[in-house]
Amino acid sequence: MSAETTGMKSQKFDVKxxxxxxxxxxxxxxxxxxxxxxxxLLGIFTPAFLTAGSIQPLLGNVAPIALIGVGMxxxxxxxxxxxxxxxGIMVSAVVSAQLMVSFDIPLALVIPAAVGxxxxxxxxxxxxxxxxxxxxxxxxxxxxxxxQYLGLRIFGSQTVNGIPPTLEVFGNGAGGRIWGIPxxxxxxxVFILASWWFLRNTAWGRSFYAIxxxxxxxxxxxxxVQTRVLSAYVVTGGLVGLGSLMVVAQGTNSLMQNxxxxxxxxIIAAVVIGGTSIMGGRGSVLGTVLGAILVQTVxxxxxxxxxxxxxxxxxxxxFIIISVGADILRDKARSKxx
Amino acid sequence: xxxxxxxxxxxxxxxxxxxxxxxxxxxxxxFGVTLLTQRAALLSILLVGLIITMTVMDALDMLSGPYDxxxxxxxxxxxxxxxxxxxxxxxxxxxxxxxxxxxxxxMVSLSGVFFGYxxxxxxxxxxxxxxxxxxxxAVLGAINGILIAYVGFPPLIMTLATFYAYRSLALxxxxxxxxxxxxxxxxxxxxxxxxxxxxxxxxxxxxxxxxFLIPTAIFxxxxxxxxxxxxxxxxxxxxxxxxLWTGIDVxxxxxxxxxxxxxxxxxxxxxxxxxxxxxxxxxxxxGSGMALPAITIAVLGGVAIxxxxxxxxxxxxxxxxxxxxxxxxxxxxxxxxxxxxxxxxLGLVLIGSSLLNAATRKRFGGI
Numbered sequence: 176m177s178a179e180t181t182g183m184k185s186q187k188f189d190v191k192x193x194x195x196x197x198x199x200x201x202x203x204x205x206x207x208x209x210x211x212x213x214x215x216l217l218g219i220f221t222p223a224f225l226t227a228g229s230i231q232p233l234l235g236n237v238a239p240i241a242l243i244g245v246g247m248x249x250x251x252x253x254x255x256x257x258x259x260x261x262x263g264i265m266v267s268a269v270v271s272a273q274l275m276v277s278f279d280i281p282l283a284l285v286i287p288a289a290v291g292x293x294x295x296x297x298x299x300x301x302x303x304x305x306x307x308x309x310x311x312x313x314x315x316x317x318x319x320x321x322x323q324y325l326g327l328r329i330f331g332s333q334t335v336n337g338i339p340p341t342l343e344v345f346g347n348g349a350g351g352r353i354w355g356i357p358x359x360x361x362x363x364x365v366f367i368l369a370s371w372w373f374l375r376n377t378a379w380g381r382s383f384y385a386i387x388x389x390x391x392x393x394x395x396x397x398x399x400v401q402t403r404v405l406s407a408y409v410v411t412g413g414l415v416g417l418g419s420l421m422v423v424a425q426g427t428n429s430l431m432q433n434x435x436x437x438x439x440x441x442i443i444a445a446v447v448i449g450g451t452s453i454m455g456g457r458g459s460v461l462g463t464v465l466g467a468i469l470v471q472t473v474x475x476x477x478x479x480x481x482x483x484x485x486x487x488x489x490x491x492x493x494f495i496i497i498s499v500g501a502d503i504l505r506d507k508a509r510s511k512x513x
Numbered sequence: 514x515x516x517x518x519x520x521x522x523x524x525x526x527x528x529x530x531x532x533x534x535x536x537x538x539x540x541x542x543x544f545g546v547t548l549l550t551q552r553a554a555l556l557s558i559l560l561v562g563l564i565i566t567m568t569v570m571d572a573l574d575m576l577s578g579p580y581d582x583x584x585x586x587x588x589x590x591x592x593x594x595x596x597x598x599x600x601x602x603x604x605x606x607x608x609x610x611x612x613x614x615x616x617x618x619x620m621v622s623l624s625g626v627f628f629g630y631x632x633x634x635x636x637x638x639x640x641x642x643x644x645x646x647x648x649x650x651a652v653l654g655a656i657n658g659i660l661i662a663y664v665g666f667p668p669l670i671m672t673l674a675t676f677y678a679y680r681s682l683a684l685x686x687x688x689x690x691x692x693x694x695x696x697x698x699x700x701x702x703x704x705x706x707x708x709x710x711x712x713x714x715x716x717x718x719x720x721x722x723x724x725f726l727i728p729t730a731i732f733x734x735x736x737x738x739x740x741x742x743x744x745x746x747x748x749x750x751x752x753x754x755x756x757l758w759t760g761i762d763v764x765x766x767x768x769x770x771x772x773x774x775x776x777x778x779x780x781x782x783x784x785x786x787x788x789x790x791x792x793x794x795x796x797x798x799x800g801s802g803m804a805l806p807a808i809t810i811a812v813l814g815g816v817a818i819x820x821x822x823x824x825x826x827x828x829x830x831x832x833x834x835x836x837x838x839x840x841x842x843x844x845x846x847x848x849x850x851x852x853x854x855x856x857x858x859l860g861l862v863l864i865g866s867s868l869l870n871a872a873t874r875k876r877f878g879g880i
Contacts (some may be wrong), residue, residue, distance in 0.1 A: 303864065315811070327853045485680075491677045495677070499670050499671075
């Protein structure tokens with residue numbers, strides 16, 4: 176922060192360059208290093224890891240976490256949080272599954288339906304958080320329960336069976352790949368690049384950082400805080416809708432009631448491992464993607480090494496502690512040198 | 514939320530002092546303000562309203578079973594673990610700086626597995642295993658507390674990390690199988706319903722309410738209201754810089770808050786073992802886990818997420834309200850829908866009460 180303000184004094188033409196954060200931050204370099212190291216180690220110890228048959232589903236499974244993680248990054252940068260995304264996945268997953276089963280609608284209609292449902296849920300969250308004057312964690316705890324109720328009612332029975340292969344383009348099968356790249360991952364990458372540019376280079380994107388840094392200062396600087404906060408939750412909702420289609424596509428042809436359960440914590444873990452500060456005002460989507468890949472690599476690696484699969488979560492926990500701990504230490508070093 | 518409080522207090526007080534309305538109107542106004550500003554009062558009214566509504570519905574034969582004292586007493590079995598963990602959240606959230614403990618469910622699972630092994634498999638006697646489990650809970654909580662208070666981890670993140678780590682350890686140690694043995698199956702008697710001797714007019718109450726919940730609630734109440742530690746906790750939650758300047762060891766106090774949360778979680782673990790007659794490694798983490806409902810009850814009970822505000826009474830009444838509301842819904846709405854409606858009720862009550870809170874805090878001050 177302090178480095179950015181001193182940049183204001185310098186000549187006009189390099190102000191923009193100084194105010195903008197670096198393209199890739201220290202945390203992201205560290206994450207890339209850890210990922211390369213892990214992939215090399217896993218490649219050495221498990222011959223099956225560095226094969227297309229293992230990497231393709233890994234990237235496919237990363238896609239919904241990274242995609243929704245983009246929205247979660249926006250929300251957390253504004254110093255908010257959205258605990259309800261797991262329940263949101265459930266609602267839009269069951270709506271799209273029921274539509275496909277009952278009406279056999281084509282892909283071109285399933286996508287807008289799911290995204291529309293997600294946007295609606297995000298709008299509820301956004302309105303309550305932006306205009307209610309209550310902390311986001313409480314609001315989204317509440318909407319989590321409401322969405323779960325809504326989803327269970329739409330489920331009707333225990334499962335939705337006989338889902339047609341309409342969504343195979345987002346799945347982990349052969350129909351979900353173009354030139355060997357999982358389509359779901361490619362879609363996620365497009366959104367990541369767009370939102371990376373959006374957060375870094377547009378006034379709207381920068382205002383998220385300003386709101387997260389100091390909401391009152393942002394308001395006094397003329398930022399329409401409430402609309403901007405609302406937009407972050409609506410975007411998250413839309414991405415939840417899109418991501419839920421990937422979740423459905425990657426599952427079997429019947430949808431269980433526990434779909435999406437616990438995903439909210441995995442998504443928050445990816446965002447936090449990626450170096451986004453839970454206090455708001457700092458973070459990037461690039462880190463979130465790296466965090467999501469790291470989490471999925473650990474989960475896949477543990478299984479392929481033949482270790483108990485539940486050990487994966489232990490490493491996820493340790494990675495959260497290490498990456499946030501590194502961030503805290505860097506922050507202390509920064510404030511000491513300033 | 515912050516600055517206009519002095520101004521609103523002035524307008525409120527002048528309205529009260531300067532009016533010439535009758536004492537009845539003034540009394541009603543004061544009653545209304547109390548209802549809006551005192552969470553425990555509002556929840557008590559809701560609780561009474563709920564019981565009256567359900568009793569009337571019962572009398573009109575609209576329920577599938579009797580909603581009477583016996584039913585209410587037996588449904589408190591759902592209250593034990595929920596309310597104890599909500600009290601743990603009370604301690605942690607009051608300590609401020611975004612205090613929250615997402616890892617309570619995982620601590621329940623992990624210390625439950627430990628209790629299952631020591632008491633059920635290794636033949637430790639009950640009290641040794643009991644104390645040892647509490648020590649394990651304290652250690653698990655202290656790991657959270659030390660990293661949060663002394664290193665500076667945000668509580669949400671730290672306890673998210675240990676939520677994963679402890680849950681994983683519980684499943685790995687137990688090989689993903691519930692721990693079961695004759696000793697543990699006998700321990701089920703600790704969760705049975707009992708008649709209190711001498712008070713036969715009270716229907717049988719689940720033993721856990723008497724042996725676990727009430728002692729914990731009394732302990733936390735004394736701790737928060739009658740001890741130096743409790744006052745320090747409220748002080749650091751209200752303003753930890755000011756607390757530091759008054760000479761309070763802010764870091765140690767915060768660390769102990771999380772340690773206490775671990776200890777209470779281990780007590781819930783022991784109770785859960787009795788309730789299920791086996792030590793399940795996913796006892797606190799199956800489904801959406803125990804942490805989210807516990808936090809919800811705490812917030813509903815008037816614990817301010819910003820720290821420094823929250824009372825034991827409010828949390829217990831909130832727990833009773835939710836448990837008895839759910840019990841009523843199960844009778845009023847048959848089948849699947851009845852099992853799902855509590856989610857709707859919980860969500861609406863939580864959002865409604867917190868929005869009301871925010872609005873009244875602006876208008877009248879107080880919680």
